[in-house]
Each structure stands twice: as C-alpha cells, then as structure tokens.
Amino acid sequence: MVMKKLFxxxxxxxxxxxxxxxxxxIETGPKYWMLLATTVGITVVCFIVPWMxxxxxxxxxxxxxxxxxxxxxxxxxxxxxxxxHSGTLLSAVLxxxxxxxxxxxxxxxxxxxxxxxxxxxxxxMVHVGRLWFIHWSFxxxxxxxxxxxxxxxxxxxxxxxTTYLTASSIFIYMGSVPDFAAVRDxxxxxxxxxxxxxxxxxxxxxxxxxxxxxxxxxxxxxxIPLAVSVHSIVSWDxxxxxxxxxHQTIFAPYFVCGAIYSGTAGIVTVMYCLRRFLGxxxxxxxxxxxYLGKLLIALSMIWTYINIMELFTGWYSGSSAEIEFLKFxxxxxxxxMYWEMILFCAFVPLLMLFKxxxxxxxxxxxxxxLINIGMLSERFIIVSTSLPRKLLPDSYGFYFxxxxxxxxxxxxxxxxxxxxxxxxxxxxxxxxxxxxxTLNPLRRAExx
Amino acid sequence: xxxxxxxxxYREAGYYKEFDYHWGMTxxxxxxxxxxxxxxxxxxxxxxxxxxxxSFAQRREIKWMRIERYWEGExxxxxxxxxxxxxxxxxxxxxxxxxxxxxxxHNQDGLNTQIYNRCIGTRTCAVYCPYxxxxxxxxxxTWDEPLERQLNPDxxxxxxGVMEKCTFCIQRIRQAKDLAKDDDRRKVRDGEVTPACAQSxxxxxxxxxxxxxxxxxxxxxxxxPRGYQVLEEQNTSPSVVYLQKVxxxxxxx
Amino acid sequence: xxxxxxxQYEEDAIxxxxxxxxxxxxNVSLMSPIPMHAAEKALGLGKSNVRKFTLxxxxxxxxGGFSMCVATALVFIMPxxxxxxxxxxxxxxxxxxxxxxIGVLSTLVGFFLVAKLPAWKNRPYRVEANVNRFVVAVExxxxxxxxxxxxxxxxxxxxxxxxxxxxx
Numbered sequence: 001m002v003m004k005k006l007f008x009x010x011x012x013x014x015x016x017x018x019x020x021x022x023x024x025x026i027e028t029g030p031k032y033w034m035l036l037a038t039t040v041g042i043t044v045v046c047f048i049v050p051w052m053x054x055x056x057x058x059x060x061x062x063x064x065x066x067x068x069x070x071x072x073x074x075x076x077x078x079x080x081x082x083x084x085h086s087g088t089l090l091s092a093v094l095x096x097x098x099x100x101x102x103x104x105x106x107x108x109x110x111x112x113x114x115x116x117x118x119x120x121x122x123x124x125m126v127h128v129g130r131l132w133f134i135h136w137s138f139x140x141x142x143x144x145x146x147x148x149x150x151x152x153x154x155x156x157x158x159x160x161x162t163t164y165l166t167a168s169s170i171f172i173y174m175g176s177v178p179d180f181a182a183v184r185d186x187x188x189x190x191x192x193x194x195x196x197x198x199x200x201x202x203x204x205x206x207x208x209x210x211x212x213x214x215x216x217x218x219x220x221x222x223x224i225p226l227a228v229s230v231h232s233i234v235s236w237d238x239x240x241x242x243x244x245x246x247h248q249t250i251f252a253p254y255f256v257c258g259a260i261y262s263g264t265a266g267i268v269t270v271m272y273c274l275r276r277f278l279g280x281x282x283x284x285x286x287x288x289x290x291y292l293g294k295l296l297i298a299l300s301m302i303w304t305y306i307n308i309m310e311l312f313t314g315w316y317s318g319s320s321a322e323i324e325f326l327k328f329x330x331x332x333x334x335x336x337m338y339w340e341m342i343l344f345c346a347f348v349p350l351l352m353l354f355k356x357x358x359x360x361x362x363x364x365x366x367x368x369x370l371i372n373i374g375m376l377s378e379r380f381i382i383v384s385t386s387l388p389r390k391l392l393p394d395s396y397g398f399y400f401x402x403x404x405x406x407x408x409x410x411x412x413x414x415x416x417x418x419x420x421x422x423x424x425x426x427x428x429x430x431x432x433x434x435x436x437x438t439l440n441p442l443r444r445a446e447x448x
Numbered sequence: 449x450x451x452x453x454x455x456x457x458y459r460e461a462g463y464y465k466e467f468d469y470h471w472g473m474t475x476x477x478x479x480x481x482x483x484x485x486x487x488x489x490x491x492x493x494x495x496x497x498x499x500x501x502x503s504f505a506q507r508r509e510i511k512w513m514r515i516e517r518y519w520e521g522e523x524x525x526x527x528x529x530x531x532x533x534x535x536x537x538x539x540x541x542x543x544x545x546x547x548x549x550x551x552x553x554h555n556q557d558g559l560n561t562q563i564y565n566r567c568i569g570t571r572t573c574a575v576y577c578p579y580x581x582x583x584x585x586x587x588x589x590t591w592d593e594p595l596e597r598q599l600n601p602d603x604x605x606x607x608x609g610v611m612e613k614c615t616f617c618i619q620r621i622r623q624a625k626d627l628a629k630d631d632d633r634r635k636v637r638d639g640e641v642t643p644a645c646a647q648s649x650x651x652x653x654x655x656x657x658x659x660x661x662x663x664x665x666x667x668x669x670x671x672x673p674r675g676y677q678v679l680e681e682q683n684t685s686p687s688v689v690y691l692q693k694v695x696x697x698x699x700x701x
Numbered sequence: 702x703x704x705x706x707x708x709q710y711e712e713d714a715i716x717x718x719x720x721x722x723x724x725x726x727x728n729v730s731l732m733s734p735i736p737m738h739a740a741e742k743a744l745g746l747g748k749s750n751v752r753k754f755t756l757x758x759x760x761x762x763x764x765g766g767f768s769m770c771v772a773t774a775l776v777f778i779m780p781x782x783x784x785x786x787x788x789x790x791x792x793x794x795x796x797x798x799x800x801x802x803i804g805v806l807s808t809l810v811g812f813f814l815v816a817k818l819p820a821w822k823n824r825p826y827r828v829e830a831n832v833n834r835f836v837v838a839v840e841x842x843x844x845x846x847x848x849x850x851x852x853x854x855x856x857x858x859x860x861x862x863x864x865x866x867x868x869x
Contacts, residue, residue, distance in 0.1 A: 129569015129609025
C-alpha cells in the first residue's frame with residue numbers, strides 16, 4: 001500500500017504549526033469584522049426580529065395550517081441536526097481507527113457539529129407554540145410535582161439532543177485544551193488571562209497527556225453510539241406517527257445516513273472556506289478532499305437505495321392513503337423539488353467517481369453545496385408532502401412557507417456562520433498538537 | 449400492596465380499562481342531514497374562537513365538531529355523504545403518547561383530555577392524530593364587543609400556541625357527576641348528560657352515554673350491525689361508533 | 702524555586718526523567734508538545750484511572766435514567782395511549798441517553814481529578830514545551846537535591862537548565 005501524503009506542500013516544522021494556527025486566531029483583519037458584522041446583521045434582521053414578532057403574535061405568523069401543523073421550522077431542525085452528524089461522529093470514528101488524515105480537519109468538523117446543533121435546538125424553540133413554557137419538557141423538579149412524559153418521542157428527542165450537545169461540546173473542548181495552552185503561551189494581557197482559564201493550566205506533562213488520551217478515547221467511544229442514536233430518535237418523531245410517508249420502519253437508518261451524508265458535504269464546504277480564507281492550504285489538502293469525496297459517494301449510494309426502498313414499501317403496501325401520498329410527492333406541487341433532490345443527492349455525487357472532480361476543491365465545493373441544497377429540500381419534502389396527505393381525504397391540505405419562515409431559514413444560515421466566525425477566533429481551527437503528531441517525531445533515531 | 453405489586457400493575461398495558469365510565473357516542477349516518485347544528489352548538493358551548501376570514505382561508509378554522517362531506521359518483525348521479533368528525537376519544541390514542549409534557553392524557557372517564565395551560569404547542573399530537581380533530585391556536589383570538597358576553601363561564605378561553613380539541617363537553621360531565629353526588633348516587637344516570645352537539649342534533653343522529661353500562665342507549669346503539677369505527681385499521685380503539693348509511697336501491701322503492 | 706531542563710529529543714528527556722526518579726527525587730514532571738504514546742510504559746503510566754470514572758458514571762447514569770423514568774411516571778399516574786405506565790421500550794431509550802450523558806460527564810470529572818486540573822497555581826513551566834521542546838521540571842527540590850538534579854538533567858543532554866520560580 002502506498003502511503004498517502006498528508007501534506008501537499010511538504011511538512012511544516014513544529015514552530016510553524018504553532019505560528020500558522022495561532023496566526024489565524026490572533027490576526028484579525030477588517031475583512032473579518034465586516035463579515036462578522038454582516039452575518040450578525042443578517043441573523044438579527046432575518047432570524048431574531050421575525051422570531052420575536054412570532055413570539056408576540058403566535059405561530060400563525062408561519063404558514064402552517066391545520067393539516068400541516070409541522071412546517072419549515074421542523075424540517076430545518078432536522079436539516080441542522082443532520083448537518084451536525086458528521087463532525088463529531090467522523091472525528092470519533094477516525095480517532096478510534098487512528099487515521100492520521102483526521103487530525104487537521106477534525107476540530108472544525110466538530111465545531112460544525114456543535115454549532116449546527118445549537119441552530120437546531122434554536123429551531124425547536126422557534127417551532128413550539130409557547131416558548132415561555134418550554135422548560136416543562138425538561139426533567140426539572142418543580143412545585144407542581146409534574147414531570148415530563150418519558151413515553152413521548154419528543155422527550156426522547158429532548159434527552160438525545162441535550163446529551164449530544166453536552167457530549168459534543170465536551171469532546172471539542174477537551175480536544176482543544178492543549179491548544180488553548182499554546183495560545184496562552186503565545187499571547188499576553190487579557191487574552192492570556194482568558195486562555196489560562198480556558199486551558200485549565202495545562203502544561204503538557206506526561207501525566208496530563210496520558211489522562212487526556214484515555215479520557216478522549218472514552219469520549220469518542222461514547223459519542224459514536226450517541227450520534228447514531230440521536231438521528232434515529234429524531235426520525236422516530238416522525239416514524240412513530242401513523243401518517244403515510246412518515247410511518248416507515250426505514251426512517252431511522254434513512255435519517256442517520258442522510259445526516260452523515262449532508263454533514264460530510266458540510267465538512268467539505270467548511271474545509272474549502274478554511275483553506276480559502278484562513279490560509280490552511282498546507283494542512284488541508286488533497287488527501288482530505290479525496291477521502292471525503294469517496295465517503296460521499298458511498299453515502300450517496302446508500303441514500304439512493306433507501307429512497308428507492310421508501311417508495312417501494314409505500315407502493316407495495318397497497319394502502320390507498322400511501323398511494324395517494326406517493327402521487328402527491330412524486331407528481332404533486334412539490335414534485336419539482338423532489339426531483340431536484342434526487343438529481344442533487346443521487347446523481348450529481350456520482351461525478352465524484354472521477355478523480356479530476358474529487359481532487360478539485362472548486363468542483364467539490366459546488367457538489368457539496370448542491371448536496372446540502374438537496375438535503376434541505378429532502379427534509380422539507382418529508383414534512384410538507386406527508387402531512388397534507390394524511391388519512392382523511394376531507395382534510396387534505398396544502399402547506400407553503402410564509403415569508404417569516406423563509407426569512408428565519410435564511411437567518412439560520414447566518415446564525416451558523418456567525419457562530420463559526422466566532423469559533424475560528426476562539427478555538428484554534430486546526431488542532432495544533434495533533435497535526436504535530438503526524439510530523440517527523442522529535443527523536444534522535446529518526447533525525448539521523 | 450407491595451411496591452412490586454404496584455410495579456407489576458403499572459407494567460400492564462391498558463390496565464386502566466376498568467373505569468367508572470367509558471363515555472362514548474354513536475353517530476347514525478343514516479339520520480345525519482349535514483345541517484351543522486352540532487358545529488354551531490359546539491362553537492357556542494366551548495368558546496371556540498371565530499378565526500376570521502383570512503385565517504379560515506388558510507385552513508386554520510377551529511371546529512371541534514366538523515361535518516366532512518364525501519361525494520359518491522358523478523353528477524347527475526352524485527350522492528353526498530356526511531360524516532360528523534370530532535375527537536374519537538380513542539382508548540389507545542396515538543396523540544396521548546406524543547405529548548412531552550402530559551398536556552393530553554386519558555382520564556378516569558375514558559376521555560382523552562387536553563390540559564390547555566399545560567400545553568407548550570409542539571403540535572406533535574395533531575400530527576399523530578389520524579382523525580385530524582386537534583386544532584391549534586395560531587394566534588390569541590379575541591371576541592368583539594359584545595360577543596365576549598356569550599362566552600361559556602364553565603370553559604376557559606385558550607391563548608396562542610395551545611392545542612385544543614373536543615372532550616365530550618367535559619364541563620357538562622363534571623356538572624352531572626356533581627349533581628349525582630349531591631343526590632348520593634355513585635353514578636350518573638343515562639341521559640343525564642349530553643354534549644352540546646348531541647343536544648342540538650335535530651334528528652338525534654348523535655347519541656351520547658356510558659359505554660360501560662350495557663343498558664344505556666348508546667351501548668345498544670353501538671351494537672347495531674351497521675356499526676363501524678372510522679379508520680379502524682389504525683388500532684386506536686375509538687369510543688365513537690358510526691352507524692353506516694343505508695343506500696337503498698332508490699328505483700325499487 | 703524549581704529547576705527546568707529543556708531537551709531537543711524525546712529519548713533524552715525520558716532518560717532524564719527516569720534518572721531523576723531513580724535518584725529518588727520527587728515532583729518530577731516531563732512536559733512535551735505532543736503525547737508520547739511510545740514512552741508511556743517507560744514512564745510507568747499504565748491504564749488510566751479515568752476508565753473507572755467512565756464505567757461507574759455510565760452505570761449510574763443508566764440506572765439513574767431508568768429509575769428517573771419509572772419514579773416520575775409513578776408520581777402522577779397519567780395513562781397515555783393505552784400503554785403501560787412503566788413502558789420498557791421508551792424508557793430504555795431514555796436510559797441509553799442518560800448512560801452516555803452521565804458517562805461523558807463523569808469521564809470529564811475523572812479527567813480533572815486524575816490529571817489534577819484545573820491548576821492555575823505557580824508551577825514550573827517553559828513555553829517551549831508546547832512548541833517543539835521537551836521539558837523536565839523538578840518542583841521545589843530540597844537544597845541537597847538541587848545539585849544532583851541539575852547533574853542528571855545536564856548529563857542526559859539538556860539544551861539548557863534554568864532555576865525559576867513557578868511561571869504558570
């Protein structure tokens with residue numbers, strides 16, 4: 001087996017890794033501030049303001065109606081949860097299998113997990129009718145003596161997402177502690193004081209490394225089954241209902257596969273931005289885009305298979321409700337969106353079979369964005385074509401998102417971007433110490 | 449009773465079948481003329497908001513009782529069938545398991561209740577309900593002067609973000625039970641309580657009563673060979689029995 | 702006062718640390734920019750105690766999660782959907798999640814306890830230790846140990862030795 005090169009432009013030296021990464025953290029140009037101001041502005045205007053208006057007026061501001069009581073908010077929630085699925089999962093799996101190529105990309109991938117999870121959790125809050133009582137869905141001791149209903153699929157969700165949010169923030173934070181120490185050593189003044197606290201006084205003694213290594217492996221081991229369970233549980237919100245098109249046993253693997261799929265595409269997009277705007281060309285190279293591309297092809301095939309099976313089981317059931325729903329999905333108002341999704345998620349990724357596409361960052365960027373557009377539509381279609389075609393024909397309805405919903409959807413991307421922009425100035429976006437691990441070791445034997 | 453017995457008891461599915469009452473209704477489709485008097489009565493009794501024209505056009509009307517219309521055949525031989533549709537008070541209600549905060553649960557009368565001030569508005573119950581009889585308050589609806597004076601004082605008005613639904617006029621059941629208690633009776637007698645819809649039905653298509661009592665009118669009606677339950681295949685075991693419309697051969701008459 | 706010695710190569714630093722241990726000097730720490738998996742055995746670091754925290758935490762989390770479900774369901778008997786009050790399949794899902802949640806949290810606690818972090822008090826540290834050098838530090842040695850320690854560190858091939866107050 002030919003060893004793949006981790007670095008396209010030759011190995012950096014140890015000092016250089018520190019410098020390159022910390023530079024991306026500390027040196028902040030006006031462009032960054034302008035970009036941050038823009039994303040914050042869009043978040044406020046497109047997300048916060050309509051949301052506040054909706055809290056004031058009621059959820060009727062959105063386009064949902066009686067049959068389609070779930071809408072874009074929920075489909076976006078699934079989308080963002082899905083996007084969160086690759087980062088931590090991939091990082092944990094690759095950590096356990098000791099893949100070196102993980103080391104320069106995992107930090108940002110995990111950040112993507114964390115932030116898309118935060119956006120997803122926000123969408124739950126946007127979705128509910130009475131936000132001000134949402135704490136009732138947490139198991140908090142209360143004077144009423146009334147606890148949440150743990151038999152409810154929504155409660156599975158609450159528990160799963162809380163756990164996932166906690167576990168993935170701990171995972172990314174613990175992986176960053178040695179790097180916080182590196183930033184601390186490099187900086188002075190207030191920043192130094194902040195990073196001293198953030199790094200817990202890390203010195204890199206062998207005892208600390210040893211403990212971190214063990215703890216980190218355990219985090220990874222715990223996070224993998226967790227990530228798989230989270231999206232399965234999200235899928236059961238749907239699958240446990242009896243709505244044609246949602247009541248499917250294949251939903252759990254379908255959602256998990258789709259989640260990893262869109263998450264991996266998201267990683268490619270984020271990696272592109274890191275290379276392009278933070279100058280990490282040296283650390284994120286051909287090997288990463290090549291491997292991620294191959295992973296995407298595999299996932300797209302699984303995804304396509306599950307989609308075919310979903311249609312097949314619906315048709316094979318022979319139930320008139322299922323057939324009616326299938327007709328609406330395949331040939332109804334949202335049919336163009338459905339076929340767009342098939343095109344973007346089942347056919348476009350096949351282009352990556354060609355090495356010339358896979359190794360070209362620009363082409364991969366386009367494909368990854370198309371995949372995520374497809375996945376966003378997939379989630380929308382799941383919600384908006386199933387609920388208007390439930391069991392009683394008299395209640396057949398139609399759902400189209402209102403301007404508020406569209407605006408909040410746009411705003412959620414700005415919110416994600418804002419969080420990510422803050423992240424790259426707080427966390428070293430590339431893991432310093434793990435990249436160093438892949439360099440020539442500082443040993444006498446290897447030096448000579 | 450020991451702890452283990454308690455746990456064993458609560459491990460059984462449907463252990464609460466032995467209730468004092470099992471309120472139920474029969475709907476005789478042969479008698480239903482589709483006049484919608486029940487719809488109006490329900491509106492008046494339960495403080496249902498009038499959502500306004502634009503909300504109505506958006507399919508956001510709130511009608512705990514609605515008359516579904518199904519056309520059979522083509523014009524000029526078209527036949528119109530009415531199905532009054534309201535909460536079926538399922539014994540195995542999909543909506544109840546869905547609520548994360550117990551805003552909906554099965555009470556000791558076999559009713560599928562909705563606790564308005566507990567609801568946080570995830571709307572999962574409405575998705576899970578196969579009969580689509582759960583209605584969401586998209587806004588806080590108000591009543592123009594002097595309409596607010598006709599509000600029923602026994603029923604709360606609901607604010608935005610709350611799911612609401614038919615509960616067989618639970619305030620009337622409550623009242624009847626209180627009156628029975630005043631008379632030192634343990635049980636409400638058949639016919640002492642009638643929901644607004646059944647009360648207002650001119651053809652007596654709706655019959656309400658206790659299904660636990662084999663002598664009640666509703667139990668007898670429910671045993672009619674025409675009886676069927678809507679979406680029976682969903683295994684929700686509804687408390688409402690529909691009596692099929694009899695289509696005679698009209699030319700032979 | 703502490704002594705720190707800076708090394709260019711991993712083996713030298715390890716031999717210095719081992720020499721100090723052999724000489725019976727306490728409070729020796731070896732700092733490195735990257736984890737030294739190969740050297741862990743040489744340094745006497747076997748299986749970490751973190752794993753006990755993880756195991757105990759996960760077990761407690763699982764038991765706690767399940768009993769939370771059962772107990773809260775029994776506080777108020779709220780029959781839903783004709784299902785049992787103590788319904789196993791949904792409660793096992795919650796159990797699964799709390800197992801992981803408490804497992805992760807206790808691993809975190811275990812990490813802090815075992816690694817003795819957070820510690821912001823004055824301790825010997827050299828900034829190079831987080832870049833590309835290995836640092837062996839002896840924390841507040843007694844006056845007769847100082848000479849011996851310096852000798853061992855120099856003998857192992859240190860680039861430089863410093864006597865410092867705690868810098869971190």
